[in-house]
Amino acid sequence: MDFDPSWLLIGLPVAFVLGWLASRFDIRQLKLENRQAPKAYFRGLNFLLNEQQDQAIDAFIEAVQNDPDTQELHFALGNLFRRRGEYQRAVRVHEHLLGRGDLSRVDRERAQHALAQDFLRAGLLDRAEAALQKLEGTRYENEARLALLAIYERSREWAQAADVAQKLDESDQASYSTRRAHHLCEQANERVAAGDLPGANALLTQARALAPQAPRPAIDTATLQLRNGEAAAAFDTLEGLSDTAPLALPLYAASLQKAAIAAHREGEALALLQRRYAESPSIDVLEALIALGGTPAAPEATDAPVEAPTPRDSYIAHLAHQPSLVAASRWLAGERFEHEQFHPQVQRALDQATRPLMRYRCAACGFEAHQYFWHCPGCQAWDSYPPRRVEEL
Structure with a gap:
C-alpha cells in the first residue's frame, strides 16, 4: 500500500493542537499546585504562630504532598513532630530526606543532625550514637561530640568519653582537662574494683598531671595509698592538697586523720586541721579534730593549770562559730539529764532530725x-x- 502524503497535511495540525492543549493543561495544573502549596504553607505558619500545632501539622502535611521536593517543609514538619514528642514520625521525615539522591551536602548534614536529635529525644541512645558519629567532619561536629560525650557519661563508658573529651579539648573551644581527669578517675575506680591496683595508680597519676588543681585525683590517690598500706605517702598527698584545694578539706578530713594516725603524724595533722578550721569551720573537719584528740583551737601557753577540754567541749566551741543542730545533737549525746530514762528516745528523735542535714x-x-x-x-x-x-x- 502506497503512503499518501495528504495524511501529513491533516496529522501535523492535529498533533500541534493536541500538544498545545496538553501543555496548557500542564501549566494550569502546575500553577494550581503552586498556588495550593504556598497557601498551605502560610496557613501552617499562621497556625504555628498561634500555637495551634495540630492544625499546623495538617497544613504542612498538605503542603508537602503538593510539593514533595521542598526540603524546608520537611524540616519544619520534622521539628514540629519532635517538639510534640512524636519521635517516630519525626524520624520518618528525616530518614525520607536522607534517602533522596538530589539532596545537597548542606541539607544532608542538616537532616543527619535532625535525625540524631530525634533519637536523642526519644532516648534511643545507641541509634543516636550512630547518627552522631556520622556528623564527624561536618559543621555540626562539635555539637555532635558534646552529645556523644553526654551519652558516654550517662552510660558510664568512660574510655569512649575520655576519647571524645580529648577531641573537644584539642578543638580549643573550651578546656576539658578537669573533665578528662574525672574520666580517668572513674576508670581507675573500675580497675580497683577489678583488683588491678597498679593500673588504677597509673590512671590516677595521669589524672593528677592533667588537672593538678582538681581535688579528686589527689583524694582518690590517697585512698588507694591507704589501701596499699602507704600511710605516709597518703598523708603527704593530702597535706599538699590542703594548699591547692583548701575548700575541699571537709571531703578528705577523715582520710587525712586516718593517714596521720597510721603514719604517727598526729601533731602535723592537728596543726593543719586547726589552721584550716579557723579559716573555715566545718563539722567534718571538727570530727577529724576530735578523732585526733584535739580541739578547734590550739591550747594557749599558760603556767596556770587548765582542765583538758573534752570532745564535747569541741562541739560547744563549734556552736560559737555557727549554729548547728548536728553539733548540738552530738553534744547532747554525752550529756546527763535529770530524767535519764527518756534520753534514748530524745536522742533518736534528734538523730533522725539531723540526718537530712x-x-x-x-x-x-x-x-x-x-x-x-x-x-x-x-x-x-x-x-x-x-x-x-x-x-x-
Missing part, C-alpha cells in the same frame, strides 16, 4: 544524697556539689 546538695538541680558525688546522678553535671553538708550551706 548531713546530706550533700547539687547546686545545679538540688538533688540531695548522703554520699558525695563528683558527677550528679540527677542532672549529670560535674563538680556541682559543694563540699559542705546541707546544714552548712
